[in-house]
Amino acid sequence: MGETGPGFDGPRVERAVREILDALGVEGLEDTPGRVAGAYAHLFRGLREDPLRHLEVSFDEGARDLVLMRDVPFVALCEHHLLPMIGRAHVAYLPAGRVLGFSEIVRLVEGYAARPQLQERLTAQVADALHGGLGSRGSMVVAEAEHTCMAATGAWRPGTTAATSAARGIFEEDPARRAEVAAMLSTGS
Ligand SMILES: [Zn+2]
Known part of the structure; x- marks a missing residue:
């Protein structure tokens, strides 16, 4: 929990968000997975710093x-x-x-x-x-x-x-x- 693992894998986060949207039956929102990945890169930046x-x-x-x-x-x-x-x-x-x-x-x-x-x-x-x-x-x-x-x-x-x-x-x-x-x-x- 909250521990530092491998580096931030943006494309993987993007794929995962796309998967969540698919699972919710939400169509379209082409740019949302990329935006969420960008937000996560910022919100979780502390995982890669002491x-x-x-x-x-x-x-x-x-x-x-x-x-x-x-x-x-x-x-x-x-x-x-x-x-x-x-x-x-x-x-x-x-x-x-x-x-x-x-x-x-x-x-x-x-x-x-x-x-x-x-x-x-x-x-x-x-x-x-x-x-x-x-x-x-x-x-x-x-x-x-x-x-x-x-x-x-x-x-x-x-x-x-x-x-x-x-x-x-x-x-x-x-x-x-x-x-x-x-x-x-x-x-x-
Ligand atoms: Zn909560």
């Missing part, structure tokens, strides 16, 4: 104070239905000297989102990368997303969102540190 490589662009600034990035958008296909979950992540970490560029934080979230995903796992992966991967004192990630698979099947009302959080290091150990992140998030909305 998002941890974005941590290479970090600097030792002797930083010790909280860094919080709010509303980092993401689109990921849920691994149960291959339908999009569309959301945003709030990403916080407490440096142990080393900081990561803000655009790299965005790429980290996008890299983990671009594969068959679960929101819980995506949240945990970003938190793990910013703690163990970066070597910070701790990290905390809060994600909110609408799951179109749930909305489309009527299981959820459109507009319902799920929230997940992951705390590592000092944020896992110290409720006051988690409260600090929550306070900063609430001032932004």
